[in-house]
Amino acid sequence: MDLGRGAGLALLGLGVVFVVVVFALAIQYLGEYSTVNVEGGSVEDVLGQSAGVLLEVLIKVAFLGVALAAGSVLLSKGVALLREGAKRGEAG
Numbered sequence: 001m002d003l004g005r006g007a008g009l010a011l012l013g014l015g016v017v018f019v020v021v022v023f024a025l026a027i028q029y030l031g032e033y034s035t036v037n038v039e040g041g042s043v044e045d046v047l048g049q050s051a052g053v054l055l056e057v058l059i060k061v062a063f064l065g066v067a068l069a070a071g072s073v074l075l076s077k078g079v080a081l082l083r084e085g086a087k088r089g090e091a092g
Contacts, residue, residue: 004088008081011074018071022064029060 036050 002085004081004085008078008085010078011081012078015071015074015076015078018067018074022068022071025067026064029064 034053036053038046038049040046040049
């Protein structure tokens with residue numbers, strides 16, 4: 001096995017791990033979801049009471065998005081290395 005194929009397989013495996021971990025965390029976060037009990041009539045009261053929960057959800061979504069993007073980049077680079085190695089193998 002040459003270096004390109006090994007690196008491609010490593011990147012592919014790491015990308016799959018990232019994607020699986022992201023989906024596992026998303027399912028875990030969904031199970032931890034809690035509702036917001038809002039009391040008050042004005043918009044300011046509602047936003048003030050729910051701001052903490054909204055911020056927590058925003059941070060979790062941003063983390064999952066970045067991790068999923070990193071996993072997809074690793075997957076694409078791994079596939080590109082494997083394709084390049086396959087092309088060189090056919091030509092050589």
